[in-house]
Amino acid sequence: MIPTEQWLSGCFADFNRKYFKNALQTPRFKVQKPCYVGSSEAFGGYYYNLSQILGKVFRVNSPGTIVMTGAWDRSAKSIGETLLHEMIHMYIYTVLKKFPRNPHNEDFIAYVKYLNGFGWNVPINKTDTTRTDIELNESEVKEIVSECVKKVLAEIKSKTAVN
Secondary structure, eight states, X not given: OOOOHHHHHHHHHHHHHHHSTTOSOOOEEEEESSOEETTXXXXXXXXXXXXXXXXXXXXXXXXXXXXXXXXXXXXXXXXXXXXXXXXXXXXXXXXXXXXXXXXXXXXXXXXXXXXXXXXOOOOSSTTOSSOTTOOOOHHHHHHHHHHHHHHHXXXXXXXXXXX
C-alpha cells in the first residue's frame, strides 16, 4: 500500500493512545515521493520547529511534521513501524525535551525495544533490519522506559493541576 495523510493520522492517533499515553500532539502529515532525510532517501522523517539561543535548543515550537514516502508499495505493518520510529523521535523532542546529537541514542533504542515487545519490528535506522547491535539488557530498557513514563505522567499531572 501507499500511505495517505488520512491513514497516517488515524494510525498516529491509535499508536499515541496505545503506546505513548496520548502524550504527543498531532503533527502535520505529508506523503511525498521520494522522501529525503538529509541527503538520503528514506521511508520517513520527523521535522520539528525548534527555538534556539546561541545554537542551544530550548524548546520545540510545534508538534512538527511527519513525512512518509509514497515511492514504494509497502505493507501496512512496515509503514506503521516507520511511523512508530518517527513518533519516538517526536516523543524524545517534544515530551522528554531532549535534543541528542545522536538521534538514535539509548532513549530511542529503549523505546524501540519497548514497542517491539508488542510484536512490532521498529527499525533503529534505515539499514537496521535485525537490531543485533542493541546492547541494552532488559533491566536497562525497563529503567529508561520507566523514566519516560514517569516524565509523561508528571507532565499530565502538572497540566491537570493548571486546569
